[in-house]
Amino acid sequence: MYYFDPHIHMVSRTTDDYETLAKMGCVAVSEPAFWAGFDRGTVDGFRDYFNQLTGFEPKRAGWYGIQHYTWLCINAKEAENVELSREVIAMIPEFLDRPGVLGIGEIGLNKNTRNEAIVFLEHLDLAMKTNEQILIHTPHLEDKYMGTRMILDMLTDDSRIDRSRVLVDHVEEHTAKMVLDEGFWAGMTLYPVSKCTPERAVDIIEMCGPERLLVNSAGDWGPSKPTAVPDLILAMRLRGHSESLIRKVVYENPLEFFSQSRNFHFNPPGSTADPVVI
Amino acid sequence: MSLPPSLPIDAPEVLEREFLEIRAKLLQLAASFDRFDRGAGNVDSDPRRDLIRRGLDILQSDATDKAEQIQLLFSREYDDNWQQTLDMPAK
Numbered sequence: 001m002y003y004f005d006p007h008i009h010m011v012s013r014t015t016d017d018y019e020t021l022a023k024m025g026c027v028a029v030s031e032p033a034f035w036a037g038f039d040r041g042t043v044d045g046f047r048d049y050f051n052q053l054t055g056f057e058p059k060r061a062g063w064y065g066i067q068h069y070t071w072l073c074i075n076a077k078e079a080e081n082v083e084l085s086r087e088v089i090a091m092i093p094e095f096l097d098r099p100g101v102l103g104i105g106e107i108g109l110n111k112n113t114r115n116e117a118i119v120f121l122e123h124l125d126l127a128m129k130t131n132e133q134i135l136i137h138t139p140h141l142e143d144k145y146m147g148t149r150m151i152l153d154m155l156t157d158d159s160r161i162d163r164s165r166v167l168v169d170h171v172e173e174h175t176a177k178m179v180l181d182e183g184f185w186a187g188m189t190l191y192p193v194s195k196c197t198p199e200r201a202v203d204i205i206e207m208c209g210p211e212r213l214l215v216n217s218a219g220d221w222g223p224s225k226p227t228a229v230p231d232l233i234l235a236m237r238l239r240g241h242s243e244s245l246i247r248k249v250v251y252e253n254p255l256e257f258f259s260q261s262r263n264f265h266f267n268p269p270g271s272t273a274d275p276v277v278i
Numbered sequence: 279m280s281l282p283p284s285l286p287i288d289a290p291e292v293l294e295r296e297f298l299e300i301r302a303k304l305l306q307l308a309a310s311f312d313r314f315d316r317g318a319g320n321v322d323s324d325p326r327r328d329l330i331r332r333g334l335d336i337l338q339s340d341a342t343d344k345a346e347q348i349q350l351l352f353s354r355e356y357d358d359n360w361q362q363t364l365d366m367p368a369k
Contacts, residue, residue, distance in 0.1 A: 112354075113364070114365065114366065117364060118367065142352055143353075144349075146354045146355065150360055173349050174350050205282075206284065206285055209282035240287055
């Protein structure tokens with residue numbers, strides 16, 4: 001089955017992973033800007049990173065017929081440095097009209113601090129001024145519930161935000177419904193230990209329904225499985241769910257959500273046009 | 279709006295499919311608890327032990343949302359006044 005991975009950090013994966021994803025049916029990946037495992041020191045470090053996300057990664061993905069899209073921001077872990085964050089936010093517009101740039105992300109909270117919240121709000125303001133979609137990281141483990149509620153408070157407090165264009169990611173059993181009830185899209189991340197398993201993701205689909213739900217691997221430099229979305233496809237089949245329901249979650253929903261970005265140009269599998277490759 | 283898809287398999291089928299995995303996870307828990315006893319020192323007063331005990335209580339309860347309850351047990355509480363607590367700047 002063809003599928004999207006709506007949240008995966010391919011800069012931290014080898015080219016072999018692109019080959020594996022292609023063989024397993026992945027037709028497109030969406031890659032938010034993230035924490036590299038260390039705190040970048042300068043705005044030029046971010047500029048180089050954004051050049052990699054918008055230039056080399058789509059090319060590398062294209063070697064295996066995968067279409068690559070990206071999101072830009074300074075992530076929550078580095079947002080404690082408000083001065084650097086403001087420099088990065090001021091620089092982001094240089095890249096917003098590049099092919100494949102879908103919007104601002106993955107912004108969010110990490111330890112739910114004041115500086116993180118301030119930088120989150122300033123990203124939201126940028127997104128509203130430039131009419132971007134937004135992809136949001138919710139914190140890990142014990143910080144997720146509080147952080148998700150704080151994020152929803154900030155989002156719902158801004159009347160400019162079109163909730164249908166916002167994805168709140170890494171939802172789990174205690175946060176999925178609140179995100180969906182507020183009208184946002186919700187992403188479930190299939191990631192060892194700190195996030196969801198395929199089977200629990202299927203439970204959430206059964207409890208909440210498939211509307212506005214996405215599933216992703218968030219594959220990155222840590223212990224993670226870039227083929228997690230196919231794991232979910234299998235888990236849903238073994239549970240007895242229909243192919244149409246599975247396809248909705250892993251293909252139609254991402255297509256519907258990303259189609260709201262002006263820079264989203266997608267060639268469906270089997271189309272005669274070549275994938276967009278920079 | 280259509281209803282959410284129901285669980286396509288019945289409870290006996292869930293048990294049939296998941297019994298061995300549940301057994302393995304219980305063994306893993308038991309082995310961890312044994313290591314608490316075999317290791318030097320004592321963790322009984324560690325607040326995380328209380329969280330574990332309360333988690334086990336949830337598993338044995340009649341709640342139909344055990345997974346969500348476990349998530350909330352291990353979550354920091356939401357502060358209704360977080361904007362004041364963090365002294366957020368005015369809009």
